[in-house]
Structure formats: structure tokens, C-alpha cells
Amino acid sequence: MYVAVKGGERAIENAHAWLAEERRGDRAVPELTVAQIREQMALAVNRVMAEGSLYDPDLAALAIKQARGDLIEAIFLIRAYRTTLPRLGASRPVDTAAMACIRRISATFKDAPGGQVLGPTFDYTHRLLDFALMAECDVPPAPEASATPGPVPHITGFLNRDGLIQTEAAGEATPPDLTREPLELPASRPLRLQALARGDEGFLLGLAYSTQRGYARNHAFVGELRIGTVAVEVDIPELGFAIEVAEIELTECETVNQFAGSKTEPPQFTRGYGLVFGQTERKAISMALVDRALRWRELGEDFLGAAAQDEEFVLSHADNIQATGFLEHIKLPHYVDFQSELELVRRIRAEAELAQAQPEAAE
Amino acid sequence: MNDYTFAYLDEQTKRMIRRAILKGVAIPGYQVPFASREMPMPYGWGTGGVQVTAACLTPEDVLKVIDQGADDTTNAVSIRKFFQRTAGVAVTEATVEASLIQTRHRIPEAPLTEAQILVYQVPIPEPLRFLEPREVETRRMHALEDYGLMHVKLYEDIARHGEIATAYAYPVKVEGRYVMDPSPIPKFDNPKLSDSPALQLFGAGREQRIYALPPYTRVVSLDFDDHPFVASKADHACDLCGAGDTYLDEVIIDDAGGRMFVCSDTDHCGSRRRAGHVGRLGVPGKEVA
Amino acid sequence: MHDMALQGGFAEAPTQSARAFRAVLNALARPGTIETLVGAQPPAPASIAAGVALLTLADATTPVHLAGAHDTPDLRDWLTFHTGAPLVGAAEAVFALGTWVALAPITRFAMGSPEYPDRSATLIVEMPALHPAGARLTGPGIRDTAHLNLPDIAALRANAADFPLGRDFLFCAGDRLAALPRSTQVEAV
Structure with a gap:
């Protein structure tokens, strides 16, 4: 006698219980706290905030803990939570020129007003495992300089002054929001930038790298990379002015890219732009390169068939929550579709065999 | 889950989905773009169907959820539980008792009635997608009713295999106008799409599309005179x-x-x-x- | 803003709007079917059904046009308070409310584009009464034929002839509502 598979509900509950146990790991080892993750896994927290599109370090840290360190799973938790939040208003655009920088470097000028500030970077660390970290160890305080005096100007501003870089006109239009409206193609640059800002770091890294290796090469230099905090201000109509509601950490990257000029325009540099929550500079630089590659049409360049130039390709595949969901759904039961294919293949094979056995009759 | 509103989605999201459903009903077979939300289950696992169901459910509904035709497959269990928890609706496994049925890959065998809504989970709503990957192009084809590419594909199948080599997600034409993907149901189920007394709604979350077949809508599986469609x-x-x-x-x-x-x-x-x-x-x- | 604007909304929005939507959905999916809507009390001259439909479907993202005698300060305030919908001219409207005479000619309203036929207006038409009699309706949603008293058969036939473009209609009288999508063929009897 055949008994159909039953008990899906209990199987799910048991799987969840097992998962919770595995997440906790060996109970002889103290449990991680959310504060520990927030403070000591800050770059993971930053990535989860950036791709989750929600600036909340505590929730991002909680998501990482719950997801057992699987960052895409953590991003998914944050996205699903974010969707349910009411929209209370929109902030003013943040002013990155007023950023209180902890890091600010330029590859295009040896020095510039405001100086080069390395900040807390891995850049010149030798990648040698520090076995001292195997044990708990106290970190001596880093030397401190006196605070940077006020905001530092954008490097590209200097080029802009001389007309050497393409001007990006300020716009009053409200940028579109792909979390509230379906993606429509062709997309405007603000919409593209939003998609890139929450896009998968690995996907953008690969695309950006491909442009460097010649797939729509755009000769990028890091004009400026800055990391620091900016104020978030919201206009209060009843008061008639804006108030600061938060301070957030951002990474901003402006690339300076070659441009040959055209019949109507003298040669000048162009820009790619990246802006990401937290300290996430690999992502910000990748974003700037891909942004620049996607601008081929407006800058009168040729479409070279490169993936990074292909807006529909990039925007349709940058979101890791969409990608991972669809990728992993092929492990769901598909036996109904498979059965229909099985029958089709059997039938076509049977007909082919019949035709082979009776060649005359088949003609 | 008491922090969430009836059927999980906030009212603004439900309004947006409801407007898309109404336009889908008014233009049978046309894929209405909608701002699909991130749901607490993965894209590709029924988020489109779940959003359509959430926008349609009333407290009086009796919900049935099936995956591959079965009520007890894990994903069906998971989705049914989600709505029990967030909407408090009654659930059933009996097709005849259900007022709203969410399905993945099947149409129930028991004839549906005018008192029922069937909500399909759709992975790739665009029937032309595997012939033309670009949305800009396929949208233009639908606008111009330019389905030559699809006919070429089906004809090439016949030339190579002696029959149309599509066993599920078999494309249909709705009221003589839009070519539509019926979701990956086996082509055995295709005849049930046409002239159904029930309202049929299709939700594709990741692809951000909703479409509909009102009751008693004419739905024809694509074929050729010398190779008629067979529901095998x-x-x-x-x-x-x-x-x-x-x-x-x-x-x-x-x-x-x-x-x-x-x-x-x-x-x-x-x-x-x-x-x-x-x-x-x-x-x-x-x-x- | 008068106190009146603050009243007459949904008391229990999630469930009331869910029931109201199902009624509107059923009406549109089965043209000629007359549904009853409850839960809102908009200021005159708007009907209960029209008020419920707007509370259920309109919000800050859907511009609304109030036509003719429906363009009153009371109704404007009520709609703004309860839905946040911007009030606009006919051409930009996603929803429009008025009598047939006030809304006419319906060609003023968006009919969508060949790429996006869904970007079309839905007209909420106030009627003296609704009866399952009059014009003969055929098409999707209708098993054989249905009948509904319609205000202007010629204009509605012209609208259907533009399919898949066109406007869609919700007809309201008191607490009753019927609907006519662009896909319905309309004939005089």
C-alpha cells in the first residue's frame, strides 16, 4: 500500500527548531550579543544596511545574528521588515559637501585643500593573520589629531571650476523610488543610482572590474572617496524650516573618467558616482564605475555590447534578494512541470523510434 | 504577529495592488506593472500570489493553498500558515469549500464556481521572455500585437520534434488579443483557463506584474491548424x-x-x-x- | 476645514476596505453585477458607494478629478483628509467623480498608451439608480449576456472600440455599485 507523503507542517516546525539550535552553536561558548556584532562586525552591519536599504545598525546586527552570518539572508530580513514601515516623510537631500569626514582620499591630486586623510582603512595593512586576536586583547587607543576644521570641499569641484569636468546640474525633481513604483525602462539616472546603491556588492564589483578589463572601459580614477557622517534634515511645514532628525555614516565616491570630447564639446572629464550607507568603499567605487558605464547614451558614446553598459541587464539582476529567491526556488517541488516534460520526451522518443523502425512509412 | 495589519500588507500597499488587479481585470491577459513589495518569504516562492491574495482576502474568506496540486507540500503549508496567522481566515483543503484558492502549478480538478477566486503564483509572467530577454522589446511586441516570434518558435518545434515541445507554461491567447503565460501549469490544465466561472488572478512578485482572466473569458492555447493543441x-x-x-x-x-x-x-x-x-x-x- | 471632513471615513479600514474591494472587484470582473458597498458617508452630493470606492482605492499617489457639482469644498476637504489624493484636472486624473453629464466628454480622460494601457482613468459615475436592465453587455466576465442601465451607449461603445486602451467605469447610486470595464461590448436593445 502506498501512503502519500504527509506532515509538511511538522517537518517545517522541526526544521525551524533545528535551525535555531544550529544558530546558537556550542552552548559552552558565550552567545554573541547584538551590540558585539554592531561594534565588532561593523562592516558586515554596514553592508546589510546598504543593501537592505535601511539605516539601523542595531537591526542590521540583529539580522546578522539571526541569519547566522549569512549577509544576504540578513539583508532579506531587513528588507522584509522595511517594507512594513510607514512612510512618514522624505528628508532633504543630504549634503555630502558638509560631511564630517573620517576618511578622504583623492587619486587625482597629490594634495588638495582639506588634505588626504587615510582614516581607518585596510589599505596598507599587510594581510597577515594577527594571531594575537585569537585571544581577547586590549587595543591601545589610536593617536588623535585635532579635529578637521569644518567641511572639506569636493575634489571634483576644483575641476568643475575650470570647466574640465562635466557639470552635473542640480535638479528640483523628486527622484523616483523603485521600492514604491515598478521599475520602468529605460530608467533615469536617479533610478539607476538607487538600484545600484541597494544592489549586490559582489555583482557590482564584478561588473565594475569587467569595465576595467576592457568591457566598455571608461578609464576611471578615484577623484575622491570620502567617508563620514552627514546630517539628515526633514522639512517641517508647520514650522517653516528643516530640523535635523538623524546623523548617518556614508561612503561617497566620485570617479573622474576620460572623455574625448565631441564636435560640439571640447574634451573634458566625466563622472561616475557612488553613494552608499556606512563604510562600504568597495561598493561605492564599484557603483561609480558601473554608473559611468551606464551613461554611454547620454554622453554620446558607443554601445559596445558590454554587460556593464546594458541598463536592463544591470538593473534586472543587481538585486540579490530577487536573485537569491529565484535561484533558490528551483529547489521547491516542480514535479508537476517535470512530469509533463517527462511525458513529452517519452512521446517524442517513441515517435522517433517508430519512424526509425519504419523509414518508408515515416515518409 | 499582532503588530502587522490584516493580511500583513499595509493599507497603502494593498490599495496599490488592488488598483493593479482592477486594471488587470479590465484588460484581460495584459501584465500590469505593480510595485511588488518585499515579503517575508523569498522571491520566486509565491510572493506575487501572496500579495494578490493579501489584497483580495476578506475576514469571511475560506482559503485553500496548493503547490503541485497538493495541500500538504511544504511551501503550500507555509503560505497557508502565513495567512492563518496574519489574516485569521479559515482554511480548508477541500476545493469546494474554498472561496479563494492560491495555487502554484495546478488548476484543481473539481470544477470551480462563480463564488471562487483562483490566484496563481507566477515565476516569469512574460510569455515572450525566453524568446526575447529584453522587457523594452517584449512590451513593444505586446503593444503592436506582434507575436510572430512566438509562432516561429512553435513552428520550429514542430519541424524538429513533430509537435510543439512545450509541456507546461504553454502560451495562450486571451480574447484574441494578448498572448499570456498561464504560469507553469501542465498543458493538461490549459482548457480549464477558458470560460471558467471563477475569477483567475496571476501575481508575479519578483517580476512586478499582475494579470487577470475575468470569469467566462475566452482563452485559446496557441497552435496550428495542422497541429492542434492537445491537453495531454x-x-x-x-x-x-x-x-x-x-x-x-x-x-x-x-x-x-x-x-x-x-x-x-x-x-x-x-x-x-x-x-x-x-x-x-x-x-x-x-x-x- | 469643517468637522464634516473628518467624519464619514472607515472606522476599521483594513477589514472594511477589504470587503469593499471584493465588491468592486466582483462588479468589474462580472460587468452588470450590482453590489452593495458600506462603511463610508461622504458629503453630498457624493453617494455612499462612490465614497467607499474612493476610500478603498484612492490615496496620495492617485490624482482625483471632481467634476461639476461634485467639486464642492466639503467633498474636496473630505477626500483630502481621508485619502490625501491630489485634486487635479481631467487629463491627469487616475480617478474622476461626477455625473455622466459633468464627466462628459469622457475622451478628456486618460486612456493609457499601447505600451501601458493600464495607465488609464477610472471614472466613478453617479447615477440616479442602477437596474439590471437596458443596454446589453457581452464580453469577458459575462457568461451569456448581462444588462445594465447605462448613461450613454454611443460613448461607451466608442470607448470599448479602443480596446486595449480605454477608460473603466464604476457606476454608483446610493450604496449600490456596478462596473463596466473597457473590454465589455455594449449594445442598445
């Missing part, structure tokens, strides 16, 4: 209930390649067995809970 199934009867007219799952039962065929619609099979029908391997009156 395994050439067997159900080994449990003996039905000869249902879609069957093939189950491998031993190491020697032995197999049996059973109804994919578990509710239909169960009710037939309760009514005394017995198939080749069924045991009268014993196995049905």
Missing part, C-alpha cells in the same frame, strides 16, 4: 482512486524502477476514495485520513 497527461489511471481523467504524478516506488501514478490533486483523490473509488494499488476505506 500520462496514459494511466490513478493507482489510488482509479480516476482516468486527472493529472497524475509519477512516483518511483522501489529500486527496480517500479512506479505508480497518483492524482496530483490530493483533495480530489481523497474525496474520490472517500466516495468508494479504488485504484490499482488503493485499499478501500483505509488510507484516507
Whole structure:
């Protein structure tokens, strides 16, 4: 006698219980706290905030803990939570020129007003495992300089002054929001930038790298990379002015890219732009390169068939929550579709065999 | 889950989805873009269907959820539980008792009624997508009613295999206008799409599309005069209930390649067995809970 | 803003709007079917059904046009308070409310584009009464034929002839509502 598979509900509950146990790991080892993750896994927290599109370090840290360190799973938790939040208003655009920088470097000028500030970077660390970290160890305080005096100007501003870089006109239009409206193609640059800002770091890294290796090469230099905090201000109509509601950490990257000029325009540099929550500079630089590659049409360049130039390709595949969901759904039961294919293949094979056995009759 | 509103989605999101559903109903077979939300289950696992169901549910509804025709597959269980928890609606496994049925990959065997809504989970809503990957292009094709590419593909199938080599997600034409993807249902189910007394709604979350077939809408599976569409199934009867007219799952039962065929619609099979029908391997009156 | 604007909304929005939507959905999916809507009390001259439909479907993202005698300060305030919908001219409207005479000619309203036929207006038409009699309706949603008293058969036939473009209609009288999508063929009897 055949008994159909039953008990899906209990199987799910048991799987969840097992998962919770595995997440906790060996109970002889103290449990991680959310504060520990927030403070000591800050770059993971930053990535989860950036791709989750929600600036909340505590929730991002909680998501990482719950997801057992699987960052895409953590991003998914944050996205699903974010969707349910009411929209209370929109902030003013943040002013990155007023950023209180902890890091600010330029590859295009040896020095510039405001100086080069390395900040807390891995850049010149030798990648040698520090076995001292195997044990708990106290970190001596880093030397401190006196605070940077006020905001530092954008490097590209200097080029802009001389007309050497393409001007990006300020716009009053409200940028579109792909979390509230379906993606429509062709997309405007603000919409593209939003998609890139929450896009998968690995996907953008690969695309950006491909442009460097010649797939729509755009000769990028890091004009400026800055990391620091900016104020978030919201206009209060009843008061008639804006108030600061938060301070957030951002990474901003402006690339300076070659441009040959055209019949109507003298040669000048162009820009790619990246802006990401937290300290996430690999992502910000990748974003700037891909942004620049996607601008081929407006800058009168040729479409070279490169993936990074292909807006529909990039925007349709940058979101890791969409990608991972669809990728992993092929492990769901598909036996109904498979059965229909099985029958089709059997039938076509049977007909082919019949035709082979009776060649005359088949003609 | 008490922090979430009725049927999980906030009111603004539900309004947006409801407007898209209404336009879909007004333009049968046309894919309405909608701002699909991130749901607490992964994209590709029914988020489109879940959002459509959430926008349609009322507290009085009786919900049935099936995956591959079965009520007890894990994903069906998971989605049903989600709505029990967030909407507090009554649930059932009986097709005839349900007022709203969410499905993945099947249309129930029992005839649907005017009092029912069938919500399909759709992975890739664009029937032309595998012929033309670009949305800009396929949108233009639908606008111009330019379906030549699809006919070429089907014709090439016939040239190569002697028949149209599509066994599921078999494309249909709706009211003589839009070519539509019926979701990955086996083509056996295609005839049930047409002239159904029930309203049929299709939700594709990741792809951000909603479309609809109002009741009694004319839906024709694409074919050629000399190669007419055939709604095929395994050439067997159900080994449990003996039905000869249902879609069957093939189950491998031993190491020697032995197999049996059973109804994919578990509710239909169960009710037939309760009514005394017995198939080749069924045991009268014993196995049905 | 008068106190009146603050009243007459949904008391229990999630469930009331869910029931109201199902009624509107059923009406549109089965042209000619007359549904009853409850839960809102908009200021005159708007009907209960029209008020419920707007509370259910309109919000800050859907511009609304109030036509003719429906363009009153009371109704404007009520709609703004309860839905946040911007009030606009006919051409930009996603929803429009008025009598047939006030809304006419319906060609003023968006009919969508060949790429996006869904970007079309839905007109909420106030009627003296609704009866399952009059014009003969055929098409999707209708098993054989249905009948509904319609205000202007010629204009509605012209609208259907533009399918898949066109406007869609919700007809309201008191607490009753019927609907006519662009896909319905309309004939005088």
C-alpha cells in the first residue's frame, strides 16, 4: 500500500527548531550579543544596511545574528521588515559637501585643500593573520589629531571650476523610488543610482572590474572617496524650516573618467558616482564605475555590447534578494512541470523510434 | 504577529495592488506593472500570489493553498500558515469549500464556481521572455500585437520534434488579443483557463506584474491548424482512486524502477476514495485520513 | 476645514476596505453585477458607494478629478483628509467623480498608451439608480449576456472600440455599485 507523503507542517516546525539550535552553536561558548556584532562586525552591519536599504545598525546586527552570518539572508530580513514601515516623510537631500569626514582620499591630486586623510582603512595593512586576536586583547587607543576644521570641499569641484569636468546640474525633481513604483525602462539616472546603491556588492564589483578589463572601459580614477557622517534634515511645514532628525555614516565616491570630447564639446572629464550607507568603499567605487558605464547614451558614446553598459541587464539582476529567491526556488517541488516534460520526451522518443523502425512509412 | 495589519500588507500597499488587479481585470491577459513589495518569504516562492491574495482576502474568506496540486507540500503549508496567522481566515483543503484558492502549478480538478477566486503564483509572467530577454522589446511586441516570434518558435518545434515541445507554461491567447503565460501549469490544465466561472488572478512578485482572466473569458492555447493543441497527461489511471481523467504524478516506488501514478490533486483523490473509488494499488476505506 | 471632513471615513479600514474591494472587484470582473458597498458617508452630493470606492482605492499617489457639482469644498476637504489624493484636472486624473453629464466628454480622460494601457482613468459615475436592465453587455466576465442601465451607449461603445486602451467605469447610486470595464461590448436593445 502506498501512503502519500504527509506532515509538511511538522517537518517545517522541526526544521525551524533545528535551525535555531544550529544558530546558537556550542552552548559552552558565550552567545554573541547584538551590540558585539554592531561594534565588532561593523562592516558586515554596514553592508546589510546598504543593501537592505535601511539605516539601523542595531537591526542590521540583529539580522546578522539571526541569519547566522549569512549577509544576504540578513539583508532579506531587513528588507522584509522595511517594507512594513510607514512612510512618514522624505528628508532633504543630504549634503555630502558638509560631511564630517573620517576618511578622504583623492587619486587625482597629490594634495588638495582639506588634505588626504587615510582614516581607518585596510589599505596598507599587510594581510597577515594577527594571531594575537585569537585571544581577547586590549587595543591601545589610536593617536588623535585635532579635529578637521569644518567641511572639506569636493575634489571634483576644483575641476568643475575650470570647466574640465562635466557639470552635473542640480535638479528640483523628486527622484523616483523603485521600492514604491515598478521599475520602468529605460530608467533615469536617479533610478539607476538607487538600484545600484541597494544592489549586490559582489555583482557590482564584478561588473565594475569587467569595465576595467576592457568591457566598455571608461578609464576611471578615484577623484575622491570620502567617508563620514552627514546630517539628515526633514522639512517641517508647520514650522517653516528643516530640523535635523538623524546623523548617518556614508561612503561617497566620485570617479573622474576620460572623455574625448565631441564636435560640439571640447574634451573634458566625466563622472561616475557612488553613494552608499556606512563604510562600504568597495561598493561605492564599484557603483561609480558601473554608473559611468551606464551613461554611454547620454554622453554620446558607443554601445559596445558590454554587460556593464546594458541598463536592463544591470538593473534586472543587481538585486540579490530577487536573485537569491529565484535561484533558490528551483529547489521547491516542480514535479508537476517535470512530469509533463517527462511525458513529452517519452512521446517524442517513441515517435522517433517508430519512424526509425519504419523509414518508408515515416515518409 | 499582532503588530502587522490584516493580511500583513499595509493599507497603502494593498490599495496599490488592488488598483493593479482592477486594471488587470479590465484588460484581460495584459501584465500590469505593480510595485511588488518585499515579503517575508523569498522571491520566486509565491510572493506575487501572496500579495494578490493579501489584497483580495476578506475576514469571511475560506482559503485553500496548493503547490503541485497538493495541500500538504511544504511551501503550500507555509503560505497557508502565513495567512492563518496574519489574516485569521479559515482554511480548508477541500476545493469546494474554498472561496479563494492560491495555487502554484495546478488548476484543481473539481470544477470551480462563480463564488471562487483562483490566484496563481507566477515565476516569469512574460510569455515572450525566453524568446526575447529584453522587457523594452517584449512590451513593444505586446503593444503592436506582434507575436510572430512566438509562432516561429512553435513552428520550429514542430519541424524538429513533430509537435510543439512545450509541456507546461504553454502560451495562450486571451480574447484574441494578448498572448499570456498561464504560469507553469501542465498543458493538461490549459482548457480549464477558458470560460471558467471563477475569477483567475496571476501575481508575479519578483517580476512586478499582475494579470487577470475575468470569469467566462475566452482563452485559446496557441497552435496550428495542422497541429492542434492537445491537453495531454500520462496514459494511466490513478493507482489510488482509479480516476482516468486527472493529472497524475509519477512516483518511483522501489529500486527496480517500479512506479505508480497518483492524482496530483490530493483533495480530489481523497474525496474520490472517500466516495468508494479504488485504484490499482488503493485499499478501500483505509488510507484516507 | 469643517468637522464634516473628518467624519464619514472607515472606522476599521483594513477589514472594511477589504470587503469593499471584493465588491468592486466582483462588479468589474462580472460587468452588470450590482453590489452593495458600506462603511463610508461622504458629503453630498457624493453617494455612499462612490465614497467607499474612493476610500478603498484612492490615496496620495492617485490624482482625483471632481467634476461639476461634485467639486464642492466639503467633498474636496473630505477626500483630502481621508485619502490625501491630489485634486487635479481631467487629463491627469487616475480617478474622476461626477455625473455622466459633468464627466462628459469622457475622451478628456486618460486612456493609457499601447505600451501601458493600464495607465488609464477610472471614472466613478453617479447615477440616479442602477437596474439590471437596458443596454446589453457581452464580453469577458459575462457568461451569456448581462444588462445594465447605462448613461450613454454611443460613448461607451466608442470607448470599448479602443480596446486595449480605454477608460473603466464604476457606476454608483446610493450604496449600490456596478462596473463596466473597457473590454465589455455594449449594445442598445
